Every structure is written in C-alpha cells, then in structure tokens.
Amino acid sequence: MTDGEQHAAPRPKRADARRNAETLLDAAAAVFVASGVDAPVRDIAAAAGVGTATIYRHFPTRADLIVAVYRHQVEACAEAGPALLAEAPTAHEALRRWMDLFVDFLATKHGLAAVLQSDDPGFAPLHAYFLDRLVPVCTELLGAAAGAGEIRSDITAYELMRGAGNLCIGAEDNPRYDARRLVGLLVTGLGAPN
Known part of the structure; x- marks a missing residue:
C-alpha cells in the first residue's frame, strides 16, 4: 500500500445508505420520545424496518446511537x-x-x-x-x-x-x-x- 493510499479520505456514503441511516435515526428519535432512551433496540429496529444487527453495525453502543x-x-x-x-x-x-x-x-x-x-x-x-x-x-x-x-x-x-x-x-x-x-x-x- 502506498503512503497516498493509507491516507485516502473515506468515501462518502451512497445516497441509499444515507437515507437508510436517516430512517434509522428518525425511528430511534421517535422511540426515544415515546419510550425513553432505554427502549429495547429491537423496538428501534422494528420502527426503522431493519434488524437489530444493522443498528449495532452502525452504532456499537447505546451512547453512539444517542449521540x-x-x-x-x-x-x-x-x-x-x-x-x-x-x-x-x-x-x-x-x-x-x-x-x-x-x-x-x-x-x-x-x-x-x-x-x-x-x-x-x-x-x-x-x-x-x-x-x-x-x-x-x-x-x-x-x-x-x-x-x-x-x-x-x-x-x-x-x-x-x-x-x-x-x-x-x-x-x-x-x-x-x-x-x-x-x-x-x-x-x-x-x-x-x-
């Protein structure tokens, strides 16, 4: 790997990936308002129409999701x-x-x-x-x-x-x-x- 390859900027998210992340964050916000920040991740996943693994892949901890x-x-x-x-x-x-x-x-x-x-x-x-x-x-x-x-x-x-x-x-x-x-x-x- 060349020095230039090591410091390459991260690629921007595809439009569909950005939309999916926004949908997930909107769903999490709605669940937090309705049930509090301690709501089960499965409730957030259901509201977003994704699996819980998708949430953990993007946000490894609850604190990451809250931020x-x-x-x-x-x-x-x-x-x-x-x-x-x-x-x-x-x-x-x-x-x-x-x-x-x-x-x-x-x-x-x-x-x-x-x-x-x-x-x-x-x-x-x-x-x-x-x-x-x-x-x-x-x-x-x-x-x-x-x-x-x-x-x-x-x-x-x-x-x-x-x-x-x-x-x-x-x-x-x-x-x-x-x-x-x-x-x-x-x-x-x-x-x-x-």
Whole structure:
C-alpha cells in the first residue's frame, strides 16, 4: 500500500445508505420520545424496518446511537431554517414554523436529557454543538423578520431559544400541557408594536 493510499479520505456514503441511516435515526428519535432512551433496540429496529444487527453495525453502543440521534435532530433543525425562509410567505411565518420544529426537537432532547447529563465524556460537547448550529439559524430568522418590520428587533436568538426551552419543560409529563401552543404565543408576541 502506498503512503497516498493509507491516507485516502473515506468515501462518502451512497445516497441509499444515507437515507437508510436517516430512517434509522428518525425511528430511534421517535422511540426515544415515546419510550425513553432505554427502549429495547429491537423496538428501534422494528420502527426503522431493519434488524437489530444493522443498528449495532452502525452504532456499537447505546451512547453512539444517542449521540447520533441528537446530532441528526440538530442538523435537521438547522437545515430547515434557510428552507423555511425561502418558502414561507413572510419571515415571521418562517420563524414560527422553525420554532415548531425547534419545539419538536426539544421534546426529543428532553427525552435524552438525563442521559446527556451523565458522566459519559461523549455527551459533553453536544450542548456546544447545539448552540453553535442553532443559534445562527435562529439569528438569521429573527433578523429577516425584524428587517422586514414584522417583529420587534430587541430579542436575541439565545433569549428566544432559552424561553422556548423553558416553556417545554414538563410538557412530556403532562398531556394537557401544549408547549408548541405556548411557544407559538411567544412568537406571535414578537410582532412589531403598532
């Protein structure tokens, strides 16, 4: 083997392999929300339509799967921001739709919260990753809506995201508590004063 062959970059995943991994991560996130992160791997495999060996091949430990689910959810939320700005009728509406996705992400995150706060060193960088990826997206959405005169301009992305996060606390334990509705009211309340 030549020196160049030893240091060759890994080949990117084929499109079907990426789709399969995304399906598996989406299924794992849904199972984690419904049953907790200790749900049996066979339940995740059934939801994804794969065998348990497939999950273990991609994610040898539960911690590997949890980190991958968390990162996948963050990426989906981050990628949605620019797409929503391009397709929504107003920037304020794009912000509202993104906040709905953010609340959905927080529901998954709260399901992972106890595990993410464990002593496992693999979980330590995830909060910084979350902020690094999502604060700029929320900042862009807020800036577009404020620039269009649709919302007030005196709130930061961090404040809005923190407020939404606080409104989501306890929602998973109370079926009468609708965090998405409350966050929607918060976003509506950002409307520019007349």
